[in-house]
Amino acid sequence: MVLRSLCVLRAQAAASLSGLPAALLPGGSGLDLPGSGLVLRSLSTDVFQNLALEDWIHDNVDLQSRSILLLWRNSAAVVVGRHQNPWQECDLRLMRRSGVPVARRRSGGGTVFHDPGNLNLTFFSSRKNYDRARNLRVVTGALRALRPGIDVRATDRFDILLDGHYKISGTAAKLGRTAAYHHCTLLCSADRPLLASLLRPTCHGIHSNATASLPAPVQNLMDHDPSLTPESITRQLAQQYLAEFGSGGLPVVPVQPSDPAFGGIDRAAAALRGWDWTHGRTPRFSVDTALELADGAAAATASVHLEVKAGRVEACRLAVAPEWLPGGPPARLAARLLGARFCPSEAAAVAEAFLRAEGGGATGARLGARLGDLCDKMVALM
């Protein structure tokens, strides 16, 4: 049954998906696929589903004798590295307003902006055959084949630079016990103004051990040469990959992650979408900043010190000039924030409850307004 579906694949360029995952799984049937390179293209544009697909292939496919290239594109998202701090990397407030989600991948490295104009490539191989330079040669080779004379070079940090200083690709990797994957981006026609505005952190005063991103000037390949569209690059990459890694005679196989044959991808995608993974997995950090408070013409600053572990506030200290606000309410607000998630919706709920509790006391309208302002600024911090 498996062999027949493989023959179907060979005969037509269409994908017969139910046979494909079985063929890739260890257990013998995968050995029927001759050649050692295989190119897959994901039909999903959901970043979480694609990340889950990546993990699924890494965990479930026998990569000892075969290498796989997965090509995927997402709708707009910001993807941070495994050990990074999203508050430090991007403008979370703007992202929430524009509906751009933040995702955390399992490999290391820095933050990238994904959108349909940004092509993602994941090179799967056994841990022994893990060779990032070889993979990047496939990419630079493909680009040179499409546009001879283009100046693309891989650096020793495994970035790809166009014309010597524009970064068009960044790399990250994950090495498991027996298999490894190396993925990189390729900027074809991404929305650069959106990229620039989203990758601008707004929460200042963060001290953390998280991996920092190295900002670099970027350029789209399509701006350099209009013929370099994501589609043409995809086709050329597939050709180059199969030339380098051996081809099984199979064309690029489209893959739909939501296919039930990929057991468990939906659950994995949901876990990757959850707040506990995207924000909660941040290594412990502290925030030391000042809030600008205003009440009509008068102004004051409050100093804030927060310690956040696993995305939840572990310690909070608020200091406001006593003539602006008495010491009691800020201390009570700080106490209420303990244990809450470092996230605006939850902080807003806490602030709401706090204001209601305080409002019951003998506080004047002015004080109430100032307290409200303090709460708003605290929430805006997150």
Add this chain to the structure above:
Amino acid sequence: MAASLQLGRQGILFGLRFNLIKQCQRTTTPWLPHARTFHRCPALLGVAPLKVEMPALSPTMEEGTIVKWLKKEGEEVAAGDALCEIETDKAVVTMESSDDGVLAKILMEEGSRGVPLGTLIALMVEEGEDWKQVEVPPPKAPPAAPAAAVAASVAPPPAPAQPPPPRPPAVHTISSALLRLSPAARNILDSHGLDPRLATPTGPRGLITKEDALNLLKGTPSSGAAVPVAAPTAPAAPPAYTPAPAGPPPAPGLRPNIPPLSIPGKPGAPGTFTDLPASNIRRIIAQRLTESKTTIPHAYASVDCDMEAVMKLRKDLAKEQVKVSVNDFVIKAAAVTLKEMPEVNVTWSGDGPLALDSIHISIAVATEKGLITPIIRDAADMGVQEISATAKALAQRARDGKLKPEEYQGGSFSISNLGMFGISGFSAVINPPQACILAVGGSRAELRPSADQQTLRTQQLMTVTLSSDGRLVDDALASRFLEKLRANLEKPQRMALV
């Protein structure tokens, strides 16, 4: 791979330590004859751990970040199980355990950044051992400083000191009025022959804990004190511990753990010696000579050269007011020979010969500060006169201490001439990373039968000894080199041909 090799070696060491602990069990305590010794089992002394160190996950990796521990303390680990995730160089790598055992203590928590290679990140114990009793190694003494100046810094202490192991209740303790020792402390003091009265107790109710015993052993009153390091330019190794200069002499009969040092102002007691303060240069020379002699396999070959032709040439040149020395001819001959035999013009690159593309000869100059070797660059392309002038200038600058670093660093071959001191022949120590050094003696007159065996003639013979790095220039190659050198010296006009 590297981690498994390390842990394998640690496994052997752990086994040996275990034996040592067993041996120490039966010693009695001589100064407390009334105390009853109880049966000590190794478990009371803490379990010797299997060390888990930060592995090299790629050839260029220097440090990593611990992203996540995949096993908890007390959890069983099988060889090949994933222990933790480490981020390095934009890759998150799963580190596997290479041993079976139980994860006993995590020393570097999640989120620890910039952990250098080889740092202890966790401790494991063998299966069946009590992982709660694992011995946490004390903080390491800071290593000898590199050339850059370092502030006295203490390595982050791995874990809080282990509380003294619980004493079994049925024990008849030593008279509590005098001394209270924890079993581990007693074992340590026992096996090193130290007086427990010298230890400062820090445990509850005057208990001498294991840490106090270890401190007494080290000879420092405060644990973890960093030793401030020597001058920036000299990579000198500071002494491992500084003995108190005015401390009381060790009690007779007890093994002293500090070597005796003469104290200024006191007349020299028997067995003491005077320390001459060593200058920076001497210290570096001492270190490099030791490094050379101990790490490079020296091979020696000597040959006698007939210096008649050179002497004659020198005399002829002197008549034309050109002053050159025999040594200049030797330098030229060596350079020319190196040009003819480039396989001798190599350095050791770590695991094999590295051919050099230019011939720079270092000449040894004796200065009052020590022996310095300034370099004559591209000696093969220079004439003897030019070599002479350069050598004179360099020697003068060396004596004045005005040499630039590029004038004495580098070089492919060294020549040391002690002929003017009346030495007939000697062997020199190679200057790493060079491959050879030529030791030139003085010329002496010898009577030899002439070519036709009928008469005797006087020959001016000069012995040269080549010390070569046996890995790069073996005896056969050295012999060929010396043959050619001799040919060049005995027929100086050959040198013009090359």
